[in-house]
Amino acid sequence: MLEKAINGSKIYWGWIAFLLLLMSIGAACYWQQLSHGLTITGMSRDVTWGFYIAQFTFLVGVAASAVMLVIPKYLHNYQKFGKILILGEFNAVAMVILCLLFIVADLGSPQRLMNVLLHPTPNSVLFWDMVVLNGYLLINILVGWVTLEAERKQVAPPKWIKFFIYLSIPWAVSIHTVTAFLYCGLPGRGYWLTAVLAARFLASAFAAGPAFLILVTYIAKIFTGFDPGKGVLSTLGKTVVYAMCVNLFLLLCEVFTVFYSQIPSHMAHLQYLFVGYHGHGVLVPWMWSAMIMAVVGILILIDPKNREQDNLLIIGCLLIFIGAWIDKGLGMIGGGFVPNPLHEITEYVPSQLELGVSLGIYATGFLVLTILYKVAIGVKQEIE
């Protein structure tokens, strides 16, 4: 089926060339990082995780969108989602690859990466994150490829694949839960030391993931004429808006707990993010933008009539997606380190080279996504 990826229009090849260009820029920046070390980043002794780990944390969420299609299709027999299910699964593949690339980019000694396998350490959540991420990647490659191949041959998928389809549901939950557990068991980091963190990760994932899926499906529709079927995207939009409401609710639970208890080490991070702390507040405008986008996105999408209109659905999904990205891709990790446990304030802003590496990684992920979508949509159009 891969041959579908090498037959394309000029626009397709132009896009591939553009991604390859971005990837080479990223590679050049990463070369700088390899030779000079992580000193090229904006990270410091106090803020030891930055843009890379934040992107990984956010993208784990985007990978989730597949499960929001698998559950209705296979557990509730909602056949409408059948047509875009493959897009969800291939999206998960690309996003998990992005996650893994961001983790590797963040390592100070990437040449020793295999130490995680050579010296498996079950007491480290990072070990389990490695297990669940790679597992989710394999499950989605397997399920996506096997079901697509069956579809092409116009036969029913083999029975054994059902097991992996059902397995992908708890597994998708596990990637968010384990990623949240990376943060929420750490003493002295008040912003993360909360039991609702995993729940919040899931809620924001089930908002941002399907929102992203809706957006790329529209893009695919523009360039290939792929028709997802009537009402599919607006139904998925319902998932987006409900999940974002839950996400905001959990955030408010957090705000209540922190500020009613008045424990300074827990208040400091939220103060830093939303009002500034001792004159430092690099993220304040970002966080408020995120909140406004989330609320406006919810207001647009909560009305079923608006979800039926393509333009409003796109705007609502964009707002919610960007809002979730700022919250998790900027605030969650950076805000957790400021102020540090000694109450000293070191702010973090990603450096240009750091952003260059990230750009290259994103381009790699989109290359994988483009190729997989080209194959999937090609097969769908071939059998029609």
Added chain:
Amino acid sequence: MKTQRRNFLKIAAMAVLGWGVRPASELMAAGGGTASEGLLFASRHKVHAGPNTLTASRWAMVIDTAKLNEKVMEDIVHTCHSIHNVPTIPGNQNIKWIWETHMDHLFLEDLHEYQPEAGAKSALALCNHCDNPPCVRVCPTKATFQREDGIVMMDFHRCIGCRYCMAGCPYGSRSFNFMDPRKHLETTNPDFPTRTKGVVEKCEFCAERLAEGKMPACVEVSEGALAFGDLADPESEVRKLLAERFSIRRSPTLGTKPCVYYLV
């Protein structure tokens, strides 16, 4: 052709399987009975003692804040950093094994605003060699491990530079080599390794000196402000000091059980 491909796949699959199983079996072999309190699987490492090695059941340090002054602290920091090849790097990507900081940063929850002098006073911060160390718990490669005598050690050669231990440590006691540290060393002590970029490092209670029968370097130059000894031995100097004077530890509510005590 077909059979060749099948054979190749078979061998490849067995190789992958074998590679996956090997470390797991090692893990099981190491796991039995060595897990310490609070650490599910991270094993405690035995201490290899030579003829002169100073040994203890539980090493601990007592810092008499009354005896600390600028000169003593400067000497301590300088001695530690120079014998351990700790580079002097300007900016916030620096390396610190032991350093001077205000008491109100060290003891956030213990001081109050009506002790202006106590808060402004300086003391030394270093790795607490916790009994229940979060850094050991989170390390994905066992590059950070704990010895049976309580010292939390770093294996510079195994560290992958994920910096999870730095997120886990609630005392800011760890440093990461963002850049090549050797470029920032004026002189090098040939008896101690220098590090490379991309690994984490920290104070190791001078484990290398204890092995030779010497006390930690900071204790030696502290003019009596620092004491070091076996917490399990009621006759040790540290136990006597803790019995006589009032002492506090950093963030005891976090349950890490720090083994650096401050006399106030």
